Amino acid sequence: MEDKSKQLVQMISDMQEEDAVKLAREMLDAGYDPVKLLGHCREAMEMVGKRYEQGEYFLPELMLAGEMLKAIGDMAKPLIKQDAEGAKTVGTILIGTVQGDLHDIGKNIVTFMLEINGYKVIDLGIDVPVENFVESIKQHKPQVVGLSGFLTLAFDAMKQTIEAIKQAGLRENTKIMIGGGQVDETIKTYTGADAFGLNAMDAVSLCKQWVPA
């Protein structure tokens, strides 16, 4: 099995999509620990992230990796829930792509990485109206809110969302991170967020800093 786990990491990070999903299925069918399997996915995703940072991979590879993670996660997660009923989560993160933007690949990768790091993630999906964020914060009381958006018009929607959270009196107890597109310090200041992240690892680091295990 150790060989297979190495092979899985290699296949995911080399974008061998069909082979990777097939191998993950085989491993789970043979009784391989789903938590360990997702750990391999994390390892592979870190390799993909590094290749992206080094300019060897680009957005399509992140999207394809996200698709593989989703496919494998969908197979593995139901098996984990049965084993870890009542397991303690580190904290709650609310995430969504802001209104007017339909991009979800980056958000899905962040969701996956946060989940396998022990966070409960409430994913509101894409094109999320401002009021949905506000209502969901009231309902779930997350420690961190992640606003995602790829388009430049998302910056205004992020600003409006953060303003609405503030107006609703929910800003003080909530850390807000933004990401997904070409965000930087200026955009962070413009939107009123606490921090920005350039990749999924940044999002995990921010959450670990704000909501330590």
Next chain:
Amino acid sequence: MAIPGVGIIGDRINPGFKTTKALLEAEDIPGLQALAVRQVQSGAWCIDVTIGPRGYKDSHFLTEVIKALQAAVDVPLCFDYPDKAVQEVCLKAYDPAKAKGRKPLVNSLAETRLEMLDLFKIRPFQVVLMASERLEDGAAKSNKLTSEVLGVAKRMSAILTRDHGLSRGDMFVDVTIHSLISDLEGLTKMALEAIHTISNDPELKGVHIMGGLTNIGNMMPPIKFDGVSLRQMVENAFLTLAVPLGFDTIMGTPWNNFQILQEDNVVLKTLKDFNELQGLNAMRRLRQLWSQKQPEAGGMTARQ
């Protein structure tokens, strides 16, 4: 190199470009003037201007930049803010006499911000019409269909002609060109269809059709084909498909070598295939440009 019949609005006075951002942060007015001059020398008939979010708060600096640019070049300016108050500052700062009497461009009007029509009280201007969103039941909606883009263009054109006396030649319909590397929804194909539909509609005869060309190559790998960057190849591949359909105004970097590509160009072939695919399959096809070494005839060179 220019493509016959296609005009260029230079897009470099924009902090989205790192080098321009540095000039703006340093308030390097001579640097900004030099950037405007270089664009005009490279063929731009108009210069797009935005100083980014600072423009919303600092009307003094925005005015200073506009006056400085007009002191350096004699072409019209295109003010790039979707906001009435900022446009008011821009239009008041603009002096047509310094552009040989020519009108500025307001970039952009949309159905969702008709209050900007009041700006005609300040001075006459040409209009960039943003056709990528529409007003529906009082709310802004993104246009995903060619028919929606056409509908916005027609409604806005009718208002501008009827109520404000604009000629169709004063209107530039922006079909919105998206970044190819994140286009999972077939928006590039839709933009091409919209160009075709608008240019063939009798009610819109004479309008210019434009798009922000720089967007299409955003975040593309820094690889080269026959010594030309993939970014630029993708821009030219789009132009190769769009110009025959009626696209006549590039918002882009004027010193890029805009040209019509040969039929067998590998990037052009990829774009054609990409337009016939959807979602991740389109991405898988795009990725072949750099994940698979092309035959020698394709001319893919080593990564840089």
